[in-house]
Amino acid sequence: MATVQVSEAEKVYILHGVRDDLRVDGRGCEDYRHMEIETDMVSNTDGSAKVTLGHTDVLVGVKAEMGKPRPMVPDEGYLEFFVDCSANATPEFEGRGGDELGMELSNTLYKVFNNRYSVDLKSLCISPGEHCWVLYVDVLLLQCDGNLFDAISVAIKAALFNTKIPKVHISEDEEGGKEIELSDDPYDCMRLNVENVPCIVTLCKVGHRHVVDATLQEKACSVASLIISVTHKGTVTCVRKVGGGSLDPESIFEMTETGKRVGKALHAPLMALLQEEESLGKKRQKVGFLG
Amino acid sequence: MLKSKTFVKKTRSGGIMKIVREHYLRDDIWCGSEVCTECKQEETVLQKDACIESNLCSFPHYLLPDTNIVLSQIDILEDPLIKNVIILQTVLQEVRHRSAPIYKRLKDILHDKEKHFYTFTNEHHRETYIEREQGESANDRNDRAIRISTKWYSDHLNNTPTDKRLKVVLLTNDRGNKEKAEESGLLTYRCKKQDTSVTSVPQDETAVLTSNEITSSKVLFPEHLPLSRIQSGIKSGTFQQGTFRASRDNYLEATVFVHGEGDDSTEVLIQGLQNLNRAVHQDLVAVEILPLNQWVAPSSVVLQDEGPKEDDVTEEEEAELKSGPSGAASRKPTGRVVGIIKRNWRPFCGMLFLSQIKEATRHLFTPADRRIPRIRIETRQAATLAGQRIMVAIDGWPKHSRYPNGHFVRSLGSAGDKETETEVLLLEHDVPHQDFSQAVLSFLPKMPWNITEEDMAVREDLRNLTVCSVDPPGCTDIDDALHCRDLPNGNQEVGVHIADVSHFIRPGNAMDLEAANRGTTVYLTGRRIDMVPELLSSNLCSLRSSVERLAFSCIWEINDKAEIVKTRFTKSVINSKASLTYAEAQMRIDDANMNDDTTKSLRGLNRLAKILKKRRIEKGALTLSSPEVRFHIDSETHDPIDLQTKELKETNSMVEEFMLLANISVAQKIYDEFSECALLRKHPAPPPSNYDILNKAAKSKDMVIHTDSAKALADSLDAAQVDGFPYFNTLLRILATRCMMQAVYFCSGMDSDFHHYGLASPIYTHFTSPIRRYSDIIVHRLLAVAIGADSTYPDLMDKHKQSALCNNLNYRHKMAQYAQRASVAYHTQLFFKSRGILNEEGFILFVRKNAIIVLIPKFGLEGTVFFENKDKPSPKLIFNEEVPSLTVEGHSFNMFDKVKVTISLDASNVQHQKIRMSLVEPVISGVSVAPSEPEPEVKRAKLDR
Numbered sequence A: 001m002a003t004v005q006v007s008e009a010e011k012v013y014i015l016h017g018v019r020d021d022l023r024v025d026g027r028g029c030e031d032y033r034h035m036e037i038e039t040d041m042v043s044n045t046d047g048s049a050k051v052t053l054g055h056t057d058v059l060v061g062v063k064a065e066m067g068k069p070r071p072m073v074p075d076e077g078y079l080e081f082f083v084d085c086s087a088n089a090t091p092e093f094e095g096r097g098g099d100e101l102g103m104e105l106s107n108t109l110y111k112v113f114n115n116r117y118s119v120d121l122k123s124l125c126i127s128p129g130e131h132c133w134v135l136y137v138d139v140l141l142l143q144c145d146g147n148l149f150d151a152i153s154v155a156i157k158a159a160l161f162n163t164k165i166p167k168v169h170i171s172e173d174e175e176g177g178k179e180i181e182l183s184d185d186p187y188d189c190m191r192l193n194v195e196n197v198p199c200i201v202t203l204c205k206v207g208h209r210h211v212v213d214a215t216l217q218e219k220a221c222s223v224a225s226l227i228i229s230v231t232h233k234g235t236v237t238c239v240r241k242v243g244g245g246s247l248d249p250e251s252i253f254e255m256t257e258t259g260k261r262v263g264k265a266l267h268a269p270l271m272a273l274l275q276e277e278e279s280l281g282k283k284r285q286k287v288g289f290l291g
Numbered sequence B: 001m002l003k004s005k006t007f008v009k010k011t012r013s014g015g016i017m018k019i020v021r022e023h024y025l026r027d028d029i030w031c032g033s034e035v036c037t038e039c040k041q042e043e044t045v046l047q048k049d050a051c052i053e054s055n056l057c058s059f060p061h062y063l064l065p066d067t068n069i070v071l072s073q074i075d076i077l078e079d080p081l082i083k084n085v086i087i088l089q090t091v092l093q094e095v096r097h098r099s100a101p102i103y104k105r106l107k108d109i110l111h112d113k114e115k116h117f118y119t120f121t122n123e124h125h126r127e128t129y130i131e132r133e134q135g136e137s138a139n140d141r142n143d144r145a146i147r148i149s150t151k152w153y154s155d156h157l158n159n160t161p162t163d164k165r166l167k168v169v170l171l172t173n174d175r176g177n178k179e180k181a182e183e184s185g186l187l188t189y190r191c192k193k194q195d196t197s198v199t200s201v202p203q204d205e206t207a208v209l210t211s212n213e214i215t216s217s218k219v220l221f222p223e224h225l226p227l228s229r230i231q232s233g234i235k236s237g238t239f240q241q242g243t244f245r246a247s248r249d250n251y252l253e254a255t256v257f258v259h260g261e262g263d264d265s266t267e268v269l270i271q272g273l274q275n276l277n278r279a280v281h282q283d284l285v286a287v288e289i290l291p292l293n294q295w296v297a298p299s300s301v302v303l304q305d306e307g308p309k310e311d312d313v314t315e316e317e318e319a320e321l322k323s324g325p326s327g328a329a330s331r332k333p334t335g336r337v338v339g340i341i342k343r344n345w346r347p348f349c350g351m352l353f354l355s356q357i358k359e360a361t362r363h364l365f366t367p368a369d370r371r372i373p374r375i376r377i378e379t380r381q382a383a384t385l386a387g388q389r390i391m392v393a394i395d396g397w398p399k400h401s402r403y404p405n406g407h408f409v410r411s412l413g414s415a416g417d418k419e420t421e422t423e424v425l426l427l428e429h430d431v432p433h434q435d436f437s438q439a440v441l442s443f444l445p446k447m448p449w450n451i452t453e454e455d456m457a458v459r460e461d462l463r464n465l466t467v468c469s470v471d472p473p474g475c476t477d478i479d480d481a482l483h484c485r486d487l488p489n490g491n492q493e494v495g496v497h498i499a500d501v502s503h504f505i506r507p508g509n510a511m512d513l514e515a516a517n518r519g520t521t522v523y524l525t526g527r528r529i530d531m532v533p534e535l536l537s538s539n540l541c542s543l544r545s546s547v548e549r550l551a552f553s554c555i556w557e558i559n560d561k562a563e564i565v566k567t568r569f570t571k572s573v574i575n576s577k578a579s580l581t582y583a584e585a586q587m588r589i590d591d592a593n594m595n596d597d598t599t600k601s602l603r604g605l606n607r608l609a610k611i612l613k614k615r616r617i618e619k620g621a622l623t624l625s626s627p628e629v630r631f632h633i634d635s636e637t638h639d640p641i642d643l644q645t646k647e648l649k650e651t652n653s654m655v656e657e658f659m660l661l662a663n664i665s666v667a668q669k670i671y672d673e674f675s676e677c678a679l680l681r682k683h684p685a686p687p688p689s690n691y692d693i694l695n696k697a698a699k700s701k702d703m704v705i706h707t708d709s710a711k712a713l714a715d716s717l718d719a720a721q722v723d724g725f726p727y728f729n730t731l732l733r734i735l736a737t738r739c740m741m742q743a744v745y746f747c748s749g750m751d752s753d754f755h756h757y758g759l760a761s762p763i764y765t766h767f768t769s770p771i772r773r774y775s776d777i778i779v780h781r782l783l784a785v786a787i788g789a790d791s792t793y794p795d796l797m798d799k800h801k802q803s804a805l806c807n808n809l810n811y812r813h814k815m816a817q818y819a820q821r822a823s824v825a826y827h828t829q830l831f832f833k834s835r836g837i838l839n840e841e842g843f844i845l846f847v848r849k850n851a852i853i854v855l856i857p858k859f860g861l862e863g864t865v866f867f868e869n870k871d872k873p874s875p876k877l878i879f880n881e882e883v884p885s886l887t888v889e890g891h892s893f894n895m896f897d898k899v900k901v902t903i904s905l906d907a908s909n910v911q912h913q914k915i916r917m918s919l920v921e922p923v924i925s926g927v928s929v930a931p932s933e934p935e936p937e938v939k940r941a942k943l944d945r
Helices: A007-018 A099-113 A148-162 A216-221 A247-282 B068-073 B074-076 B089-098 B098-109 B138-158 B175-183 B193-199 B203-209 B227-236 B315-324 B418-428 B453-458 B511-520 B534-540 B582-591 B597-619 B650-673 B688-698 B710-720 B727-739 B774-786 B800-833 B937-944
Strands: A035-039 A047-053 A054-067 A078-085 A125-127 A131-143 A163-168 A167-174 A178-182 A188-190 A200-204 A211-213 A227-228 A236-242 B001-010 B016-024 B061-065 B085-088 B117-120 B169-170 B187-189 B237-248 B253-258 B264-272 B283-288 B334-342 B348-353 B363-366 B375-378 B388-396 B405-414 B469-470 B480-486 B490-501 B523-524 B527-529 B546-556 B564-581 B629-633 B641-644 B680-681 B744-747 B838-846 B851-856 B859-865 B879-881 B884-888 B891-894 B899-906 B914-921
Touching: A007 A211, A007 B348, A035 A148, A035 A247, A047 A148, A054 A148, A054 B523, A054 B650, A078 A099, A099 A148, A099 A236, A125 A167, A148 A200, A148 A247, A148 B490, A178 B001, A188 B253, A200 A216, A200 A247, A211 A247, A211 B175, A227 A247, A236 A247, A247 B891, B061 B138, B061 B851, B068 B089, B068 B098, B074 B098, B085 B138, B085 B641, B089 B098, B089 B117, B089 B138, B089 B283, B138 B175, B169 B490, B175 B187, B175 B469, B227 B237, B227 B334, B237 B264, B237 B334, B253 B283, B264 B283, B348 B418, B348 B859, B363 B388, B375 B546, B388 B418, B405 B418, B418 B523, B418 B800, B453 B564, B469 B582, B469 B597, B469 B650, B480 B597, B480 B650, B490 B597, B490 B650, B511 B774, B511 B800, B523 B800, B527 B914, B546 B650, B546 B774, B564 B582, B564 B597, B564 B650, B564 B774, B582 B597, B582 B650, B597 B650, B650 B680, B680 B774, B680 B800, B688 B727, B727 B838, B744 B800, B774 B800, B800 B899, B800 B914, B838 B891, B859 B899, B859 B914
Parallel strands: A078 A131, B061 B085, B061 B169, B085 B117, B169 B187, B264 B334, B375 B405, B469 B564
Antiparallel strands: A035 A047, A047 A054, A054 A131, A125 A131, A163 A188, A167 A178, A200 A211, A200 A227, A227 A236, B001 B016, B237 B253, B237 B283, B253 B264, B283 B334, B348 B363, B348 B388, B363 B375, B388 B405, B469 B480, B480 B490, B490 B546, B523 B527, B546 B564, B629 B641, B680 B744, B838 B851, B838 B899, B851 B859, B879 B884, B884 B891, B899 B914
16 A cells, blocks of 8 residues: 655644644544545446545446356346556556555455445346346546545445446247347446435544544554445444554444444435436536546 | 446347446537537538428428438438438437348438538437337337427527527327427428429429338248147148249249159249248248249349348249240249258258348358348357358247348358368268267277288188289279289189278278268369278279279189189289289270289270270160360469370270179179169169150261160161261260269169169169269178178168168269259369460350350360350340250351350359359451450469469
8 A cells, every 4th residue: 555654743743733633634533534526437337436635546337248147146236446557657666566455455345345335236137047247347547646445435325426328128038048139229227226325434543543544644554444334324334444453342442432433424416416417417518537 | 427228138148147337427518509508619511501392391491301201211311412411320220220221321321421410429419319218119218308408409400599499390190209299399291292392393202102011020930830730731731842943043933843753853943032031042941832823933134142132021022923925824833931851951051141231140041052041140249250161050030030030150261262262062962071080990990900800711812823904193092903814714704802891990980880871982173072981992992003902703604705714703812913004004904015914814804894895885874975074273372284085095994894793693693692682773764755855966967876776876866977077976976965864873772773774784884983982882781691701780671761771872972963063163263364365166965045155175164154144235136946956147057067266164142153254256247346465474484384
């Protein structure tokens, strides 16, 4: 993970600030940085979104492809994750530098999102046991400025919201062979229900308190952090501790409570925003990558 | 300005892909009108005084047709009267998508400067480009695009000075579209109105053309019934099951052979595209017999699918079909195909028929076999594949498609190439000709191979005998050798030694299965396709001279009158003293100075053979004749240089005689031992009607041929001689050959009639050529079991398996024969190609309704001289079926008449090159041609290089 060098004096300054609920950039402990979201960025994906959180910049594209359902769950589709840590994001990713992080991120994302409680996997099934949609979620890190998990999760939720899967129906020919037929109308497509898709809130233990959306400097002062995925109802679906230090049970409990509160508050404006953008339709002025 | 076009497509592998294309809009697309002052165009197409004499629009106007108008009224648009038409890109694309021939015609009109047709690329124009809206179908979107463009045009032309103002008239037959257009203030007419108002267009033409809407998704064929219903239908007798055989001459006609109980199989005639219902040659289909009043007679017209008509159902041709002879007597059971029980698709060889649209990826493929329909394939490499022989496999035949869909399998090479043509020939005749697989080769004996002690222990040692072989020159797979010696008791011992192939090929292994599948070695001109790997066929099994070889020997004790006293069979080891050719053997016999053992043995054999032959002929064996040719092949180019008919020497018949004797002896032995599962060969007597043509032919020379028995036939053939016409007898024998049935293998347990008609033998089999025939291998195994030299195995004793094997062998033999004939025909063509045009004498072999078939003895070549020609008025022809004779402009042709013809190669159709013959003598004005000059010497010199 991208790190910065922080001197002892700086550390003390940050720690004291957090203790007084005033962070270096003026935020409170439970405040996010400025966040920008744009969907439908990449035309050759089925759904895409770009999220900018502070200087962290991630792009998520969703491609729907036809595949065979997993044998254990023949009536469900599934999601696949791939995180590409491009060297654009930080020089450390050069060569194979980003692979490990990429693996870690995609494994976590798989755990968080690929389950029937987050995404309605049954709706991805075309014909049980034979065909289903496989959603390939590709995450591209464009810039790292801390709090990757949160940014990625928001971007995934937005991209899934934006995803349009072409409608197909199965027709049977005279020999009993099944053929997949594609709708003629490009607007005739299926949308995913993203209501239950969780968002990840990362909480960093800084001193005795914990902060959300830590910058790189704050991260450098933290011993351990907790990632919590929370649905819009405030249900915690996944908790993971990352980082080298240890957390005492009491603070874990406190952090989970904070995570629930923050996560719940995150969903409502996000959905409102996405719906608003959607309602603009074609009239929307696209910002793109250069804007 | 950049837009992106997005659409979803199904890939060939069944996946679904989203495709995004960048679409650039521009504002420098001009309107193409002469009157326009705004557009900065250099050239204009549309005239300023655009006026069609029309009582509907008296003002000057441009026409703007929509897609359906173009598709249905292309003939009107082609009329020279119609000028100044705007064709939108949208329309052009739709037309291209829906009908290639009409697209081609439209493109031609667009290129015609006189017509003043202008293509407006509205899809790239900033002001006329529209995106498809939600809930809008592709068609609606295109209609809207057409309306928007019309609107743009009328607004655009309104900006011109008032005195020159022109209007744009949208032509559409779609009521909805018309209403919408009129709402937005556009001048719209239906095409019918517009046309009738165009005063100078003949009325009747418009009437014809207003109908006939073309829809690509139209269902052309009735649905096939599901298998369950077919089965119940067959059980209840409403449907019949049979093999579908398409007609070679008429693509709208086919017959279905319905196999009834026992021998009574009926033929059901199928006529018309709908009734044929997507069945392909050799499919197993279910047919429903039509009611009696719908029965028809087979048509005698030759119809070939011309291809590019695409989906226009060939109604006229079907009408023509029905107008054939419809006398009640000639009517046949007629039916229609209701379902396919089993497809018999294989990859087909043929050539690509390029689409008229240059950049199109869908093309029609024309198979070499005329009975197979054209196949539509998708390829991007059409340009490279044109002119090549390719293989295509059929994938399916949807009910709304005129042609089956297929895919490109592989290229065989460029057409006309000798290698390629041979490959095509082998593939088309289903001759397995791949190299032997590793699994097969693994069963070959390890080299160096030697005869072991164990072999010697169970075999008779005949190495001291003076055995020799007599074969055609250049033969490497020698499977028979002979010996003859005097016995002390005054009798003679004659031995026929056959290569012991069954020693090397053990039952059930990969090599055995491969050989059983191949069935026979195929000899083509200049190439041999082996049944067993070369190591065996040309080395270990081949009974070459001065090497020790394993053999299966049949040894007789024969007395002076050539009567068999004793017969025995044994596995043996021999050492052939000489491998001779027929000519060499003949020379030895004739040369009185030669008195070595080999020669003496040959003389003895020859003497006995003559007696045997005489006796056989007395019993009624037929001596038939067929013109066979051999090519002299250039050793480097492998082109035929010269051809000659095969001639037969005494030694040929000497070897033949002993082979027959061995075959008959073995047949008797294996039948005695295994009455249920002996593999035998029979030749059924032909039905009397087969001899009709022979009788008529003889009658023309005042002779009578008795056909009641083989003996009578043989005698009357011998008696039939015409003074001064020595070739007559040969011709008669050639005809007699054509009357014969096919000889077939069968399993003795499955049949009761064993008689061999041609050889006049009550029982017969094949024993003497195990290297090149699988039947002989089986016979060897049976015989080996019979004499206790080998053990049996289950399949050998199973008459049903044996019978199935016979069927395959018969099929392979037939196909091998066809392939050989085709190979000879191809080389004959090559020969005549290099020779240019020749004048030769020939004899009329058959007389047909509109042609005579001529045989050229010199080349053993048969050809047809047609008296009807497409581009010439046909001469007066009177055909008398009784004689038969054909009278052409007063000159009558009878069978066996001597004629002179020119021979040339007709290469107009690359796939079906043929020898063309035309009459030189007798001279009939308007029919015969002048004799051509003999081929120039220069050409010859070139060839002899």
